[in-house]
Amino acid sequence: MLRRRHNDGKVVKITxxxxxxxxxxxxxxxxxxxxxxxxxxxxxxxxxxxxxxxxMMGVCFECLMEIDGEPNRQGCMVRVEEGxxxxxxQGARDMExxx
Amino acid sequence: MPDQTAPGNFDxxxxxxxxxxPALSLGLLERNLKVCILDEGDDVLRVARGNFxxxxxxxxxxxxxxxxxxxxxxATLYPxxxxxxxxxxxxxxxHANPGGxxxxxxEEELAHRQRYIGQIYQQGGGKEYEVEFLDRKQVEEMLxxxxxxxxxxxxxxxxxxxxxxxxxxxxxxxxxxxxAGGTYLPHHRVSEVRKNGGAYDVVTEKGIVxxxxxxxxxxxxxxxLGPPLGLDIPIRPQRGHILVTERxxxxxxxxxxxFRQTVEGSIMLGVSAEExxxxxxxxxxxxxxxxxxxxxxxxxxRHLNIVRTWAALRVLTPDKCPVxxxxxxxxxxxxxxxxxxxxxxxxxxxxxxxxxxxDPAPEQFDAFGVERFDAQKxx
Amino acid sequence: xxAPAYDIAIIGAGPAGMAAAHEAVNVGLKVVIIDExxxxxxxxxxxxxxxxxxxxxxxxxxxxxxxxxxxxVDGLQASSVTHLAxxxxxxxxxxxxxxxxxxxxxxxxxxxxxxxxxxxxxxPVPVPGWTLPGVMTAGAAQILMxxxxxxxxxxxxxxxxxxxxxxxxxxxxxxxxKIAVVAETTSFTDYLRAAPHxxxxxxxxxxxxxxxxxxxxxxxxxxxxxxxxxxxxxxGSDKAEGVSYRVGGSVKSFAAETVLLHQGVVPxxxxxxxxxxxxxxxxxxxYWYPKTGQNGSTEAEAIYIAGDGAGINGAxxxxxxxxxxxxEIACSLGKISRADFDLKSPPWFSELDHHQSVRPLLxxxxxxxxxxxxxxxxxxxxxxxxxxxxxxxxxxxxxGAPGPNxxxxxxxxxxxxxxxxxxGLTVTEVLAAAHGKSPADIGAYRIRPPLxxxxxxxxxxxxxxxxxxxxxxxxxxx
Numbered sequence: 001m002l003r004r005r006h007n008d009g010k011v012v013k014i015t016x017x018x019x020x021x022x023x024x025x026x027x028x029x030x031x032x033x034x035x036x037x038x039x040x041x042x043x044x045x046x047x048x049x050x051x052x053x054x055x056m057m058g059v060c061f062e063c064l065m066e067i068d069g070e071p072n073r074q075g076c077m078v079r080v081e082e083g084x085x086x087x088x089x090q091g092a093r094d095m096e097x098x099x
Numbered sequence: 100m101p102d103q104t105a106p107g108n109f110d111x112x113x114x115x116x117x118x119x120x121p122a123l124s125l126g127l128l129e130r131n132l133k134v135c136i137l138d139e140g141d142d143v144l145r146v147a148r149g150n151f152x153x154x155x156x157x158x159x160x161x162x163x164x165x166x167x168x169x170x171x172x173x174a175t176l177y178p179x180x181x182x183x184x185x186x187x188x189x190x191x192x193x194h195a196n197p198g199g200x201x202x203x204x205x206e207e208e209l210a211h212r213q214r215y216i217g218q219i220y221q222q223g224g225g226k227e228y229e230v231e232f233l234d235r236k237q238v239e240e241m242l243x244x245x246x247x248x249x250x251x252x253x254x255x256x257x258x259x260x261x262x263x264x265x266x267x268x269x270x271x272x273x274x275x276x277x278x279a280g281g282t283y284l285p286h287h288r289v290s291e292v293r294k295n296g297g298a299y300d301v302v303t304e305k306g307i308v309x310x311x312x313x314x315x316x317x318x319x320x321x322x323x324l325g326p327p328l329g330l331d332i333p334i335r336p337q338r339g340h341i342l343v344t345e346r347x348x349x350x351x352x353x354x355x356x357x358f359r360q361t362v363e364g365s366i367m368l369g370v371s372a373e374e375x376x377x378x379x380x381x382x383x384x385x386x387x388x389x390x391x392x393x394x395x396x397x398x399x400x401r402h403l404n405i406v407r408t409w410a411a412l413r414v415l416t417p418d419k420c421p422v423x424x425x426x427x428x429x430x431x432x433x434x435x436x437x438x439x440x441x442x443x444x445x446x447x448x449x450x451x452x453x454x455x456x457x458d459p460a461p462e463q464f465d466a467f468g469v470e471r472f473d474a475q476k477x478x
Numbered sequence: 479x480x481a482p483a484y485d486i487a488i489i490g491a492g493p494a495g496m497a498a499a500h501e502a503v504n505v506g507l508k509v510v511i512i513d514e515x516x517x518x519x520x521x522x523x524x525x526x527x528x529x530x531x532x533x534x535x536x537x538x539x540x541x542x543x544x545x546x547x548x549x550x551v552d553g554l555q556a557s558s559v560t561h562l563a564x565x566x567x568x569x570x571x572x573x574x575x576x577x578x579x580x581x582x583x584x585x586x587x588x589x590x591x592x593x594x595x596x597x598x599x600x601x602p603v604p605v606p607g608w609t610l611p612g613v614m615t616a617g618a619a620q621i622l623m624x625x626x627x628x629x630x631x632x633x634x635x636x637x638x639x640x641x642x643x644x645x646x647x648x649x650x651x652x653x654x655x656k657i658a659v660v661a662e663t664t665s666f667t668d669y670l671r672a673a674p675h676x677x678x679x680x681x682x683x684x685x686x687x688x689x690x691x692x693x694x695x696x697x698x699x700x701x702x703x704x705x706x707x708x709x710x711x712x713x714g715s716d717k718a719e720g721v722s723y724r725v726g727g728s729v730k731s732f733a734a735e736t737v738l739l740h741q742g743v744v745p746x747x748x749x750x751x752x753x754x755x756x757x758x759x760x761x762x763x764x765y766w767y768p769k770t771g772q773n774g775s776t777e778a779e780a781i782y783i784a785g786d787g788a789g790i791n792g793a794x795x796x797x798x799x800x801x802x803x804x805x806e807i808a809c810s811l812g813k814i815s816r817a818d819f820d821l822k823s824p825p826w827f828s829e830l831d832h833h834q835s836v837r838p839l840l841x842x843x844x845x846x847x848x849x850x851x852x853x854x855x856x857x858x859x860x861x862x863x864x865x866x867x868x869x870x871x872x873x874x875x876x877x878g879a880p881g882p883n884x885x886x887x888x889x890x891x892x893x894x895x896x897x898x899x900x901x902g903l904t905v906t907e908v909l910a911a912a913h914g915k916s917p918a919d920i921g922a923y924r925i926r927p928p929l930x931x932x933x934x935x936x937x938x939x940x941x942x943x944x945x946x947x948x949x950x951x952x953x954x955x956x
Contacts, residue, residue, distance in 0.1 A: 001735065002622060003631040005653055006535055024626070026528055031626040038735065039717045040611045045346040045364060046865045050716050052611035054862075056618035056625075057521050058514060058930075059599045059746075061863065061895040062609075072345055072404055072895070072931070076621075079516055092346045092364045095399050141881025141921050151951075158953030201954070212954075270888040273877055285880040339951070345895060345931060356951060363890070368934075370951040380754075381927050383569060383577060383940075385947045390937035392949055401938060404931035406895055419952040438952055 001038035002031065014084040023080040030056065030063040030075030033086060041065065041075070045092035064089060109135045109282070111455065112301045112310035114289050114324065118150070118265070118440025119447060120316035121272035126452020128279040135282040135310070137289055137303055149411020150265035151341060151369050152361070153354055154442050155199065157230045157257035158216065164223040165466035166420045170439070171229075172463075173446035174259045180445035181263065187278060190271035192263050193362045197353040199260025200238065202396050204250040212255050230257045245350060248395045254355075262354040264361060265441050272444070284308070289317070292328055294429065312431040314455055318414050319377070321436055329428030333472050334436055336412035338375040340385045342368040342393075344403040358393065358400075366403065368393045372413075379410045413438040416472070423451060423460075423467040434469075484510045484560070486807055487576045487589035489567050489749065492520020493793045494785025494800035495595030496550040499559045501804035505814050505822075510560040510587060512567055512578050518554050520597055521617065522793045523547025524624040527555075536627045539653045543793075544624070550797070562587075568928035570594075570749055574780040577927075584936040591780050591807045594750060595800060598743040598786035601765070601846060602900045603638060604853045604860055604868070607712030608739065616646045616740035623653060632735035633658040635721040637710055640742035640844045641685075644692045647701065657701050658732045661723055663741070663847045665706035672842035678835055685836040704730075708849060712737050741846045745787050748899060751925035753781060759918035762841050763790065764851055765903065766922055774803030775810075782807055795833035798826045851907040860908065861901035863894020868908055875912035881921045882906055895931055898923040 009024030016036050023032035030053045033041050040050030042064055053063040056076045063075035068085055071093035075086070111127050113120040116138030127134045156174055160167035174196070181194035203209045213232060220228040233241070234253045241256075277283055287303040292313055294300075301308045315321050315330065325332055346364035354360075359367045371385050386408050394401045414436050416422055421437035433455055437443055443451075454460045486502050488495045491513035502509045511518075519526045526547045529536050537545055554561065562578065565585075569577040576587045600615040607613065616636060622628040629650060634657050636647050647660050696703060709724040713731070722731035744765035747757060755776050757766040767789040774782040784803035785796030805822055808814045814822070853860065856869025866889050879885040882892065882905045891905055892898035898905075902923050910917040 001631045002626075002628040005539075005627050005629060006533070009533070009627070026525065026532075027626040027628075031622055031628055034622075035626075035628055038612065044865065046863075049609065049865070050611055051609060051862075052717075053614065054609075054618065055600065055615050056621040057599065059896065059899050064895065070402070077514065092348050095347045095350050095403060138878075138880075141883045155953055158951075266887045266890065270874075270877070273888075277877065283878040285878055285884075337952075342934075342937075343893075344934065356954065357949070370949065370954075371947050372950050372952070373947045381569070382947070383571075383927075384942035386927075387937050387940045387942045388947060388949060390934050390940075394934060394938040401933065401935035403934050404895075405928060405934055405937060406897065406931045407893065407926060408928065409926050413952070415952065 002035045004035060012080045012082050014080050014086060016086045017088060025080070027080050028076045029065060029067055029078045029080055029084070029086055032080050033065065033075060033088070040088070042089040043091055048091055108298070109133045109308065109310040111312045111314060112137060112299070112308050113314045113316055114301070115316035115318060115320065116273070116283065116285070117316070117318060118269065118444055119435050119437065120314070121269070121276050122444040122447035123314060123316060123435065123452045123455060124276055124281055125272060125279065125448045127456055128276065128281050130456045132456060135284055135308060136276065137287040137301065137308065138283065138285045139288045140286050149339070149341065149409060150441050151367055152262050152265040152359055152441060153199070153356070154194070154196070154261040154263055155356070155439070156259035157199065157201065157255055158219070159439070160420065161215065161219050162222060162418060163420045163466055165463040167219065167223055167228070169421070169446060169463045170442060171259060172450070173443050174261065176445035176449050177261065177263070180448055184271040184275055188271045188274040190267055190274060192268040192271050194261065194263045196261035198256060198258040199262070199354045199356065200241065200254040200256050201356040202238065202251050202254045204248070204252070204392070204395060206252060209252050216255055229259050230255055232256070242352065245397055246399055248398050250395055260354065262359050263441060268441065268444060289320070289324060292324065292432065299432065312433070312455065314433045314435060316435045318436070319412065321434055325434055328432050329426040330424060330432065330434040330469065332416070332422055332424070332434060332436060332469055334414050334416055336375070336377055337415045338373040338379065338410050339369065339413055340371045340381065340389060340408060340410045342386060342389055342405050343407040344368070344400070345406050347403060358397070365406070366400070377412065379412055381408050381410050418471070421467055422469065423454070423464050424469045482574060482588035482590050484508050484587065484589040485811055485813070486510070486591045486593055486804070487512060487574070487587050488593045488595055489570070489576065490520065490595035490597055491515065491518035491554065491561070492522060492595060492597045492785065492796065493547070493550060494597070494796040495520070495593070496554045496800070497797040498593055498595060498784055498800035498804040500553050500557060501801040502808065503557045503559055505805070505808045507808055507811070507813055510562060510589065511554070512562045512565045512576065512587065514564070514566050516564050518551050518561065518563070519547055521621060523551060524621055526624070527551050529624065533627055536623065539649055540624060541649065566930050566932070567749070568930055568932050570753055572753060572778040572781060579932045579936055582936070584932060584940045590811060591782060593774070593803055593807065594781065594783045594787055595785045596746045596749050596787045597796070598790055599746045599899065601741045601744045602904060603739040603741050603850055604858050604904050605710045605712065605739070605850065606855055606858050607714065607718065609859055609862055610712055610714050610718045611716070612714070612718030612735055613712055613737045613739065616643055616738040619738050620646050620649065623649060629653045629655040630736035632656065633733060634736045634738060635659050635661065635732055635734035636738045636740070637661045637707070637721060637723070638740040639664045639847070640740055641689060641840055642743070643740045644689065644696065646738070646740070647696055648692045651696065651699050651701060658734045659721070660696065660701055660703045661707045661710070661721070662703065662705045663707055663710070663850070664844055668843055668845060672839050675839035675842050678838060708847070741850050742844055743786065743790055744903065745789060747787070748897070748925050748929050750783065750787070751922065752927060752929055753778060755781070757922065759916070760789070762845060764846050764907065764917065773806035774799065775806060791834050791837055795830055798830035798833065801826045802830065851904070852911045853904070853908070860904045861891040861894065863896050863900070864890045866891040866901070871905055871908045872912050875909050879909070880913070881909060882923045885909065886923060892923050897925065897929070
């Protein structure tokens, strides 16, 4: 679990698994999710093992998340935007977009 | 460790560790022959790794009914072959035989396919040929939940078609080969085969391997090795591209000639044909065309990410049919070449191996010799 | 074919890329810089502009070396460089064609020369438990400080080796994080091994001074620093709960909610591998780096490399190398003469020399430990994506897999979304050990496009010229 050292940044309202969350402008989606809760940010499509962000620089692909209905996006490479909907993925994605 | 130097004499030295060599070798080992596979290093032209994984019947054997029979025979033997591999090695090669489709976009493609399939049927003397045509509605029923693009007018379908995980097949064959006492020799690139008394010396980068019989199952390597041994077979490379998506939930219940969902969930997309010599680099234009057709056929594929593309070089004969030939000038040297190493793996292991061991040739083989290319040359 | 739109396409807006862009524009070249991040700076100067403008409190924590990057970013933004931010490069061709994507549309960028400034990544650290949530690279924690002003809440264990390890520990302490332990795999023998390099490193004495000061500061602020640890394990079932390791013959364990791993950085070779450039094995630091010639040139006429992507030398050396490579490119395009090059280059050569001089010492002081290179425990995951263990790799080696590419075929290792970035080095090492060969003889994964996944839609909607290709298999008919 992460915490913000200062809370003076501009608030960006997003949802994480449907829950309203205040993120801060400039943060990546992965950072916002890590600050929201500890533990897994997805489970793997291979064995269902719990995983979370590892490298934060777009290399490891552990922070794959569903962002605005689009699965398997690298959460560390996308900045939060007002109204964004983020979901932690369970296993393999669906072929269709979620919404 | 399998990486040792030229150990002793073998009954059969098989050149090539791809799809064909190991399959033949498994059959040879069952006859208690001493067999080695001579393979190259890690980063070479690996046709066997560029496979799509189809065990495919429909559309093969144009102009050669014997190839239709041979393919059918392999598809029929596959369940037993896959079961044996699993029993011995624990590796499930993922063989399934749910039938297969070739989806047709537009009336023109449909008419073309009907003509082509009809000709293969006629060439077989109007005997049994298990391919039928489905209209769009029938295809939709076969692929529930898969939204077809507007251009899809129908498909050709064969219940004989199926698929397999080609990588696991390769691993299972290699595992079984070593379990059954075969000797696998990587880093043994072969430069030459020489007659030495009643046997042959196979000259490799690591020394000489002696064997009574030699099978050249070396893909494009046959172009170099064959001619001095009386096996001048006009194979050529044809570049094919494959795209692979990320893993997704299971959606395709059966293989489609240009899409196949693996047991792991990724969808493979093909297929292309290009004349590019031995250049196996990726052509972005080709990748784009495959993607465009895939999106036209099943629009939902547009959402999936492509994680990998690759290009491999098919081993193609002028008539696209396989070669099984024993040299006339060098008896005991065999050439086996085909772009359908996956489809033919079962029949290679179960039947073609016997021919190398000394059984009479299967009746189909009079069509698979090298003479047909001489005829084409003079024609 | 029309002339390429740009003289240079620079891939990556870190120190090497930014400096190269600056230098290239100065000599009149038309430059495009393509970068995956939303803002320039690379990982080392990540978000430095925003921190300098809006989050000055974080600037104090991150320090002067970080703040230095603001000058480079500022310079880039004031220049006439075309900056494609948020664009991921997914294929590079040897002729200078670069394919990239903004996440929605795939684009083709044509340039006479391509300068790869793709930098480094942290060496993957395969130890038992390294895939548990709560385990991150030390660099990831630093990126979180830079990009979001975030620090781990709850006790942190920082484990591994390398100059960055202590720097990050120091930054975290200053940021108010709670550190349970800093456990170094480096031992006294590593320091001894480094001694002969001390003399050369004196030229880079400022690096050494900073390192010593950092260690002292950490100790005085009460951080527990342990050296010479081995057998590192992360405990926990659904997330990290602590670490254990062996030191001086006994096993120690500490509770920690966050475990930060670090074993130095290695060149990011995905692009250079995709281009099939020749690579060389770094015997001491156990990584691959692409072979470069004069000032970043390569065997491919249109392709150049600068910065840590060509071998690890650090940010300041990367900056100098970026400038030199830009000048070399200008020379190759006839934009400046060799005499001009000789006039402009000396300050950058001496800068490069200064910042490179400490490297042999660092390389000798911080060798990656054997248990990280070739995980002894068969159950340790090597390929995180496909969940392939060290034991699986050893079994495939016994089966005869001579190298990583055959292994990939056998196991699917390296076939997941990260495309071998996280397992490539380990797979090479494990195979090398199993076959009793040098990693140099074992080789590496072949890397194919796309360098990063992109949607089928982007590929399908691309406009490419009509090649001589048919969409048909041999069974589709004539």
